[in-house]
Amino acid sequence: MAEPFIHLLRTPQNYYFYDVQKNAVVRISESLYHCLLSGISDNSTETQELKKYGFLSSKHPSCIEHSCTSHIQDYLDRSLIMMTLQVTQQCNLRCDYCLYSENSNELQRHHENKHMSFETAKRAIDFLLTHSVDSSTVSIGFYGGEPLLQFPLIKKVVEYAESLFTGKIVQFNITTNATLITDEIADYLVKKRFATTISMDGPKSIQDSHRKFPDGSGTFDIVYDRIHRLIERYPNFTPFLSVNMVIDPRRPLDEPMELIKLLPDVHIMTSEIDDFYMDEKIIPCKRYREEYEYQIFLAALYALGLLEKSCVSPVVHPIISSIQNTLIRWKHYNTFPTPSAPSGPCIPGAQRLFVSVDGTMYPCERVSEVSSILSIGNIYNGFNYSASQKMLNIAKITESHCSKCWAFHFCGGCIRDTFDGSGIPSAQKRLSKCYSYRAMGDVILYGAVMLREIPLYYREQLQEATK
Template sequence: MNPIYKTFSTLSGFYVYDRSTNSIINIERNEFDLLNKNDNQTIIQFKKKGYMKDNSIERIRHLSTDYLKHYLHNNIEQLTIQLTQNCNLRCSYCPYMGGYDNRKYSNKIISIETIRKGIDFLFAHSQNSKQIAIGFYGGEPLLEMPLLKEAVEYIEEVKEGREVVLTLTTNGTLLTDDNVEFFMKKSFQILISLDGAKEYHNANRVFPNGEGSFDVIMKKLRHIKEKYPTFFSKLTINSVISTNNDLSCSNDFFNADEVLEQLVVNMTTLSEHNSKDSILYDDSFKIINDFETCKAYLYMIGKISQRHVSKLYKSSIGQVNSIYKTLEPHEIKEKETHPGGPCLPGVSRLFMDVDGNFYPCERVSESSEIMRIGHIDSGIDIVKAKYLLNVGAITEQECINCFAFNFCKACCSSADGNTELSREKKLANCNNIKYSALTDMKLITMLKKFNYNFEESAYEEK
């Protein structure tokens, strides 16, 4: 017998996660102890109830492997276009600043010919996609506003009734009435980077002369709110909380600032992926992060009002509901399957750099040969895309026997070895993935214990 399961306990009870049915089962203390000893008789009793079936997986191979060519020809959903590798800021944690291995600043600008080829490629390979998205990225894309306008003009010429969503990621310092009115007219979705209170924003997000960008951005946002209130209300803020940022201070800033009060704020932390140095957050960050996350959970179970939930942590609610969907019961019967981490390379969020090279998304390393899955003149390399899709194959035996199989978030970028996928790099992430999976399961059992209704997604505000 070789069923894959994981026992865990919380303050409210004892549980076992059964991978064969993707189910969490509330068990007695004696069952918990016996399962921890892999007691055969106890396992047999669970088998009789339909749980703990023998591990059927013999090979790691993604179920979409044989269909990937079809998806890449017909189902591409998004193209992100890098307009330039230049930027008017020099943010300390930016991948282009040298602290990461994946990017570097340059004066390169994409040509309109390459943009048109990219747009043509997207429309030609998205016939089955009901809606497609085209994003503009940098560097700082607003440095090339005339080029961006020319790209949008071309999109309108060739879209022929297709539903196209236009997006832009910007540092916000170059926003003007002219381009705001253009974005309004073209219904752009805009993401603006703002890290929090002035002291901490300016510690990282600076102009080349070292001056902070906070006052410039806030002046722009205040003006947009006054002159274009409808457009302003649809903006989204991205806040990067770096290791030298006081989370408590930034948290208070976003909750209290009158200019930003109506905007959605997404919080991100620095990633160690491709970083040349270790990224360590201090204990105060962890304490505040846990406290604010806990308040979001207390709101979910109806114990506090929504007004007590920090804007930086409201996204936690949607994340929990996504985790719950991962736990939808299903039986693993396939001999050949793959952990749940990778998206379909090139299908979900294809990225094109200034030279016309294709990558699975904008988050991977542009200097990595293995992440370069094609070029606008030659198309996408199906063999390489399949290789990246099947990243789990490089740790096949570990994946076959892992309890966190259904929770795995490891994609090809976590195993980027520059010229090939790296087994060592992928395995280095496994303990964090298992820890995260176990934490997620404990959270789900706690919320269900307090009668949180996952089907309705949220409680009415008290």
């Protein structure tokens, strides 16, 4: 019998398989679980019944091809929503893990005195206008380096965009280290209802050790003061304000989380230090891993309705959403088409676009700008559709692995993860991340299965006790 395209799961209570073709989890008997585990052919009624409904198929995608490949031009020409302008490559800080800070690494650009001209910004906004026909709302973001170094340019761009977009909602956003926010700038951000994301990594001990001025002095006091002043002067602006914490997994998780107590009214998002383009790879410490696992447990309690969301660290909030989405998706499972492509890449340029200081376009700000293989065109000559198609189908470079991989629907790999500094995408680099995609797939699958199981278990216990 050809091997079924599945992934086995086992909880303390039950046995399951995840069917990749169906993208669904099925509870099975212990005996079938052991047959599947050891590859023994089984012809029980249970197996026959499952096969009747299309489960346990050994079919894999015949080749890698994303279903949107042939329509990519339509998407790119009409459905743009978010444009992020890199208004400067310069920053007034030198954070130790910042991709752009000075290091020997050739995978990413470094801080430079390059700024976007108003002419380039204007062309970019014109491009957004002509490529957002199907979008009722557009969002224009300002990114750096530190974008507030170019505050006069930002004001001109906002004024131009407001005069240009009629009949559409235009939203503005900015990601800033907050050190340059004066009262004048704060008044402006509030007046224009900028969604403002402030980068701040934790209480003083953490913030000052990572986020520093070029002379090495810490930034906690000034950033904390700026946030407090904003909240005090404009209490109604709080919904527009968020803090993005970059977590260093080499330190215990509870240390940065102290910031939540210092800023109780501010929405806090987190991400781990991104070591993808760094020379030094980040290895999480034991206490971080333990605390993280405990937070996943709390997240499960929250998802079961047994805990307030405020009791769960924001570090695992995205996992809660993934588990909940998985449970919803399982209600509508379908056999996936073949050919197909692993989850992971966005449709590059379809909804979001990053425009660098010189007008080159990239799928997003997380993609390195040092290589032309990562660009999808420029604002002067338009999209390079075939570059976008290639990025969408980046899994072709690892086709023989991906088409047999149970984590096909959980994969997070995109063009960004294939860049090793050479002029061609690297299969080896892409595959080096598989373990983390599969680990996340397991967290989501087990999380979803446990969420189904636990209420069932307690219901059965209760029935037993009240007999």
